Amino acid sequence: MIADRSVFDDCWSPQRLRHRDAEVDRLTAALAPAKCGEQANDLLIEGSPGVGKTVLARHTLDRVSKRHDLAYTHVECMGASTAGIIREALATVGPTPATNTPLEDLCLSLRERVDEPLVVVLDEASDIHDTKALDRLADVDGISLVIICYNADEWLAHAPGRITRRLHGQTLTLDRYGVTELADILEPRAEKGLKHGVVSRRQLETIANEVAGVARYGIYSLLAAAELAQDRGHYTVRDEDVAGAYPLAQEWMRQAALDSLSYHHHVLYALVRDAGRIEGQTLHDRYDAVGDRLYDGRSQTPLAKRSQRRKLRKLADYNLIETLGSTRDRAYAVVDESVRSGYDIDVTVVPGTQN
Numbered sequence: 001m002i003a004d005r006s007v008f009d010d011c012w013s014p015q016r017l018r019h020r021d022a023e024v025d026r027l028t029a030a031l032a033p034a035k036c037g038e039q040a041n042d043l044l045i046e047g048s049p050g051v052g053k054t055v056l057a058r059h060t061l062d063r064v065s066k067r068h069d070l071a072y073t074h075v076e077c078m079g080a081s082t083a084g085i086i087r088e089a090l091a092t093v094g095p096t097p098a099t100n101t102p103l104e105d106l107c108l109s110l111r112e113r114v115d116e117p118l119v120v121v122l123d124e125a126s127d128i129h130d131t132k133a134l135d136r137l138a139d140v141d142g143i144s145l146v147i148i149c150y151n152a153d154e155w156l157a158h159a160p161g162r163i164t165r166r167l168h169g170q171t172l173t174l175d176r177y178g179v180t181e182l183a184d185i186l187e188p189r190a191e192k193g194l195k196h197g198v199v200s201r202r203q204l205e206t207i208a209n210e211v212a213g214v215a216r217y218g219i220y221s222l223l224a225a226a227e228l229a230q231d232r233g234h235y236t237v238r239d240e241d242v243a244g245a246y247p248l249a250q251e252w253m254r255q256a257a258l259d260s261l262s263y264h265h266h267v268l269y270a271l272v273r274d275a276g277r278i279e280g281q282t283l284h285d286r287y288d289a290v291g292d293r294l295y296d297g298r299s300q301t302p303l304a305k306r307s308q309r310r311k312l313r314k315l316a317d318y319n320l321i322e323t324l325g326s327t328r329d330r331a332y333a334v335v336d337e338s339v340r341s342g343y344d345i346d347v348t349v350v351p352g353t354q355n
Contacts, residue, residue, distance in 0.1 A: 001230035001237075007193030008223040010054070010216065010256075014188055017059045019181040020052065026172050027060045027146070034117035035068045040144035042166045046152040047174030049317060050216030050253075053148045056174065057121050061146075072119035077128045079262025079300070085133040086110055089120050089143070107136050114142045121146045126314060127262065129158040130307055138162055150317055176213030183208045185215060186222055194226055199237040206242055220249035250319075254339045257318040263343065264303055265311050267294055270345040272321050273334045280330040284308060289349045 006012060017024060027043060034040040045053050061072045073092040075085055086106045090097055093113040097106060120137060122128055125147045137143050138160075145166075149155040152171045156164050177185065183204040190199050199222070207225070211217035224245035229237045258269060271286055272278055278286075284305055291302030303311065312332065315321045320339065324331040 001195055001198055001226050001234075002193065002223070003195050004193050005223070007189050008219050012189075013055060013059055013062070014185075017052075017056065018184050019177060020056055020174075023056055023172060023174060024060050027056065028064060030144075030146075030170070031061070031064050031070065031119065034070050034119065034144070035064075037117065039117055039142050040070075040119055042145045042147070042170055044147045044149065044152050044155070044167050044171045045174065046149055046155075046171060048150060048176070048214070049257075049319075050214040051174045051176055052215050053174055054123055055215075057123070057146055057148060061119065061121065070117065070119065072121065074121040074123060076124060077122050077126075077131075077133075078124040078260065079127060079264065080131070080133075081299070082131040082133045082136060085122075085128070085131065086136055089118070089137065093118060107139065110136075110143075111140050114140050116142065118143050119146060120144070121148065123148045124260075125149045126155060126310065129155075129310070130303075134163050135160055138166070177208070177215060178213060179205055179208045181208075182211070182213055182215060182218050186218055189219060189222060193223070197236070198226065198229070203237060203239070203242050206239075207245075210246060217249060217253060220252050221245045224248040224252065251336060251338060254318070254320055254336050258320055258339055259342060261314070261318070262311075263298065263300055264307075265315055266341040266343045267291075267345060267347075268308060268311050269315055269320060269334070270341050270343075271347050272315075272332045273337065273340075274347045277324070277331055277333040280332065283312075283332060286347070286349055290347055294345060294347075 030041040030043040032040070045057065047053050058074065064070050065072055071092055073088055075088045077085065083103045083106055086103070087097055090106060090110050090113065097109065120143055122145060126149055128134060137145065147155070156167065183201065186204045186207065187201070190204065204222070207218050207221050211221055225237050225241045228244050228248070229241040232241065234241065258266070268287065271283055287302070287308060295302050312321070316323050319335055321332050321334055324333060
C-alpha cells in the first residue's frame with residue numbers, strides 16, 4: 001500500500017509548487033536585486049501552521065539559487081542561540097567555525113566573509129526575539145532576511161526598530177488552500193508515495209474538505225488512511241479508512257510538532273501534562289521551582305516569565321495545549337495526553353522549593 005513513506009515528510013519538496021504562483025513570484029521579486037550582485041529585499045512570510053510557508057521558501061530559493069548562483073541558508077530558529085544562528089550563516093560562506101568561538105569573533109568573521117548577496121531564511125522565527133541575532137545579522141551589508149512566522153503583526157511588535165523599518169510593506173500572507181487546490185497537491189504525493197490506484201480523486205477531495213485546506217493535515221491524513229487500510233488488509237483505501245484517518249493524523253502532527261520544539265517548550269509541556277490542568281501563576285511557580293535542576297548541565301538557562309508565556313503561546317499555536325479562561329485567570333491543559341516529550345523530564349517539585 002505504502003510505496004515510499006518519505007514522500008509524506010514535511011521536508012519532501014515537489015517538483016512543482018502548485019497553486020502558489022503569485023506567492024512564488026512575490027518572493028522571487030524580493031530576491032531579484034541579488035541577481036545583479038545587490039542585496040536582496042527582506043520579506044516576512046506569515047500564515048497558520050501547515051499552509052506551506054517553509055515549502056514555499058525552500059522551493060523558491062532552491063530554484064533561484066540554481067539559476068543565479070545565489071547563496072542562502074535556512075536556519076531553524078527554534079531554541080537556537082545568537083551564536084548558533086550566526087554560525088549557520090557563516091557556514092554558508094566559508095568553513096564552519098569551532099563551537100567555542102566567541103560571539104564577537106563570529107560576528108566579525110561574518111562581516112568579513114560576506115562580499116556577495118546572502119539570503120538568510122529564519123524559520124520558526126518567533127523564538128529569535130529571545131536572541132540578539134536579528135541585530136547581528138542586520139549589521140552585515142549584503143545579508144537579506146526571509147522571516148517565517150505565524151502572525152506578522154505579533155512578530156513585528158517584538159522586533160527591533162531597524163528590522164520593522166526594513167520590513168515595512170514587505171509581508172507575504174499564505175492562506176489555506178481550497179478543496180480542489182489541496183486535492184491537486186495531494187495527488188502527486190499519492191502517486192509517488194502509494195501504490196498505483198489505491199486512492200481515488202474523490203477521496204483526496206474528501207480529505208481536502210475535512211482538513212479545511214491545511215496542507216500538512218491533509219498529507220498526514222492521506223498517509224494515515226493508507227496505513228489504516230494496510231493494517232486492515234485492504235487492497236485499496238476504503239472510505240472507512242479515510243474516515244478513521246483524521247484522529248491518527250492529528251496525533252502524528254502533534255507529536256511531530258512537539259518533537260520539533262526546543263527543550264524550553266518540552267519543560268513547560270511536561271509541567272502542564274503532569275498537572276492535567278494548571279493555573280498560569282502556579283505553572284510559572286512550578287517552572288521556577290524545578291528550573292535549576294532541569295537545566296543543570298545544559299547550555300540553556302531557565303526562562304524569565306515573559307519568555308515562558310511566549311513559549312506557551314507556541315505550544316498553543318501547535319495545538320499541543322489549550323488556553324482556558326481570561327488573561328487574569330488563565331489556565332492551561334494538554335490537548336492530547338498520548339503526546340509525550342522525548343526528553344526525560346522529571347517535573348516533581350521538591351518540598352520547600354516552590355513559593
